[in-house]
Amino acid sequence: MKIRRSERMVLISNYLINHPYELTSLSTFAERYDSAKSSISEDISIIKRALETSEIGEIETITGASGGVIFTPTISDQEAHKVVEELCVRMAESDRILPGGYIYLSDLLSTPTILRQIGRIIAKAFKDQKIDAVMTVATKGVPLANAVADVLNVPFVIVRRDLKITEGSTVSVNYASGSSGRIEKMFLSKRSLKPDSRVLIVDDFLKGGGTINGMISLLSEFDSTLAGVAIFADNVQGKRDEMNYKSLLSVTDIDIKNAKISVQLGNIFED
Amino acid sequence: MKIRRSERMVLISNYLINHPYELTSLSTFAERYDSAKSSISEDISIIKRALETSEIGEIETITGASGGVIFTPTISDQEAHKVVEELCVRMAESDRILPGGYIYLSDLLSTPTILRQIGRIIAKAFKDQKIDAVMTVATKGVPLANAVADVLNVPFVIVRRDLKITEGSTVSVNYASGSSGRIEKMFLSKRSLKPDSRVLIVDDFLKGGGTINGMISLLSEFDSTLAGVAIFADNVQGKRDEMNYKSLLSVTDIDIKNAKISVQLGNIFED
Numbered sequence: 001m002k003i004r005r006s007e008r009m010v011l012i013s014n015y016l017i018n019h020p021y022e023l024t025s026l027s028t029f030a031e032r033y034d035s036a037k038s039s040i041s042e043d044i045s046i047i048k049r050a051l052e053t054s055e056i057g058e059i060e061t062i063t064g065a066s067g068g069v070i071f072t073p074t075i076s077d078q079e080a081h082k083v084v085e086e087l088c089v090r091m092a093e094s095d096r097i098l099p100g101g102y103i104y105l106s107d108l109l110s111t112p113t114i115l116r117q118i119g120r121i122i123a124k125a126f127k128d129q130k131i132d133a134v135m136t137v138a139t140k141g142v143p144l145a146n147a148v149a150d151v152l153n154v155p156f157v158i159v160r161r162d163l164k165i166t167e168g169s170t171v172s173v174n175y176a177s178g179s180s181g182r183i184e185k186m187f188l189s190k191r192s193l194k195p196d197s198r199v200l201i202v203d204d205f206l207k208g209g210g211t212i213n214g215m216i217s218l219l220s221e222f223d224s225t226l227a228g229v230a231i232f233a234d235n236v237q238g239k240r241d242e243m244n245y246k247s248l249l250s251v252t253d254i255d256i257k258n259a260k261i262s263v264q265l266g267n268i269f270e271d
Numbered sequence: 272m273k274i275r276r277s278e279r280m281v282l283i284s285n286y287l288i289n290h291p292y293e294l295t296s297l298s299t300f301a302e303r304y305d306s307a308k309s310s311i312s313e314d315i316s317i318i319k320r321a322l323e324t325s326e327i328g329e330i331e332t333i334t335g336a337s338g339g340v341i342f343t344p345t346i347s348d349q350e351a352h353k354v355v356e357e358l359c360v361r362m363a364e365s366d367r368i369l370p371g372g373y374i375y376l377s378d379l380l381s382t383p384t385i386l387r388q389i390g391r392i393i394a395k396a397f398k399d400q401k402i403d404a405v406m407t408v409a410t411k412g413v414p415l416a417n418a419v420a421d422v423l424n425v426p427f428v429i430v431r432r433d434l435k436i437t438e439g440s441t442v443s444v445n446y447a448s449g450s451s452g453r454i455e456k457m458f459l460s461k462r463s464l465k466p467d468s469r470v471l472i473v474d475d476f477l478k479g480g481g482t483i484n485g486m487i488s489l490l491s492e493f494d495s496t497l498a499g500v501a502i503f504a505d506n507v508q509g510k511r512d513e514m515n516y517k518s519l520l521s522v523t524d525i526d527i528k529n530a531k532i533s534v535q536l537g538n539i540f541e542d
Binding site: 003005009098103104140146150156158162166167 | 274275276277278279280281282284285288289317318320321322324325327369370371373374375376377378381382383384386387409410411413414417418420421424425426427428429431433435436437438439450460462463
C-alpha cells in the first residue's frame with residue numbers, strides 16, 4: 001500500500017501505540033507502506049518527537065539486524081496529578097459512604113476513560129520493573145488489573161475467593177480477611193500463571209493487607225516473585241510504613257455520622 | 272504549543288483514537304497547537320483518509336457552531352475474520368477440556384491484545400445501536416465487558432451472583448442456572464445503571480441462556496432496554512434460532528472421551 005507520508009505517519013504512530021512494549025522492525029513498516037527504510041526511519045523520528053514532547057510515550061530504537069522500535073506509554077506528571085486530584089474530589093462525595101463504613105467505588109472503576117488513565121499512571125510508576133503479569137482478586141480488582149495489563153501489554157490473572165469449576169485445577173492459600181475477621185481461602189487456577197513470573201499485584205482498596213498478603217503467598221506457590229503492589233485507594237491509617245505499596249488515593253478518615261470522607265493523594269507520586 | 276504539521280497530525284489522530292464517540296471541536300485543536308482552524312481541518316481530512324482506508328475507524332465531521340469531529344473505531348472484515356479464525360484454533364486445543372465438559376477460557380480472556388481485538392469486533396457488530404452501557408456478570412465476563420465498553424466509550428456494569436456489602440443497595444432477580452440446575456439469584460447495585468439506558472449484554476459463554484435471561488429481566492427492573500447480546504463462545508446446539516445473540520465462536524461439540532472440541536465461527540459475521 002503506497003500512501004502519502006503524512007498518512008503513513010498517522011498509521012505508524014497508531015500501530016506503535018497499540019503495540020506497547022513490542023519490538024517492531026522498520027522493515028515491517030517499509031514493506032507495508034512500500035517505502036524505503038530510510039523514509040520510515042525519518043517518520044519514526046518525527047513521531048518520536050511528537051509523542052515524547054507531549055509525554056504520551058517514549059520510542060526507543062534498537063539498532064542491528066534484529067533491531068527496530070519499541071513504544072513505551074507514559075503520562076506527564078501534570079496530567080497524572082490532574083487525574084488523581086479529580087479522583088480525590090469524586091472519592092470524597094458523601095453519598096459514597098455505605099453502611100458499615102464501606103466506600104462505593106464501582107462507578108469510578110467501570111468508566112473506561114478513568115481506567116485508561118489509571119492504567120497509564122500505575123504502569124509509569126512501575127516502569128523500571130520488568131513485569132510479566134498483573135494479578136488481582138475478583139471482582140472489583142479485575143477492571144483495574146485489565147487496565148494496567150493493557151498498558152504493559154502483559155496478561156493478567158484473577159485470584160478467586162470461591163472455587164469455580166471452570167478454572168480447572170487450582171492452588172489455594174489461606175489468608176486473614178480483615179472484613180470478615182476470619183481465615184479465608186483464595187484460589188488461583190494452576191495454569192493461569194507461568195513459573196518464574198515477575199508479578200505486579202493490583203487491587204482497588206487496601207485496609208488490613210490480608211488480601212494482598214494472600215496474593216503474595218500465592219506467588220511463591222507459583223515460583224513467581226513480586227514486582228510491586230499498586231492500590232487504587234488505601235485506608236491503612238498508621239500502618240503506612242509497614243506495608244510496601246503505591247496508592248493513587250489515600251482515605252484518611254471515614255466519618256459515618258457526618259457522612260464525610262477525607263481523601264488525599266496517595267503515595268504513588270512520592271519517591 | 273506550536274509544532275510541525277506532521278507532529279500535529281500524529282497527536283490529533285492519537286487524541287481522536289483515545290476519545291472514540293466523542294465530539295471534539297476543531298477550535299480545541301486550533302488552540303492547543305496554535306494553528307488556524309483551516310489547517311486543522313486539512314489535517315483532519317488527511318487523518319480521516321488514513322484511518323478510513325486502513326479501516327481503523329471512521330471520522331465524521333459535524334458542521335455548525337457546536338460542530339466538530341467524532342471518531343468511531345472499527346475493524347476490517349479481513350482482520351476480524353483472521354482474529355476469530357485464530358481464536359477458533361486456540362479454542363479447539365484439547366487441553367482446554369475440564370472435568371464435567373467445561374472449557375478453560377481464562378487465558379484467552381486475560382490477554383490484552385485479544386481483548387482489544389474482540390472489543391472492536393463486537394463494537395462494530397452493534398455499531399447501529401445507540402448503546403449507553405455494557406452489562407455482564409461476574410467474574411469471567413468482566414474483561415470482555417471492559418473491552419467492549421472501552422471501544423464504545425461507555426461505562427460497564429457488573430451483575431453479581433453473590434451479595435457484596437461494598438455495592439450498597441441492590442436489586443435482585445431470580446434466574447434458572449443451567450450449570451447448577453437450580454433457581455439462583457443475581458444482584459445489581461441500584462446506583463450502577465441509570466434508568467432509560469440502552470444496554471449491550473456481554474458474556475463469555477452461552478449454553479442454556481439462563482444467565483442472559485436473568486440479566487434481561489434485571490434491565491426492566493432498571494427501566495432500561497436491551498440493545499443486544501454479544502457472546503464470546505456459544506454452545507447452544509439446536510437452540511440457536513430460539514435465542515437472539517451474536518457470538519464470535521460456536522462450540523458444536525465437546526467430546527470428553529477423545530478430548531476433542533469442535534469449534535466454528537459464530538454468527539457475528541452473518542447478516
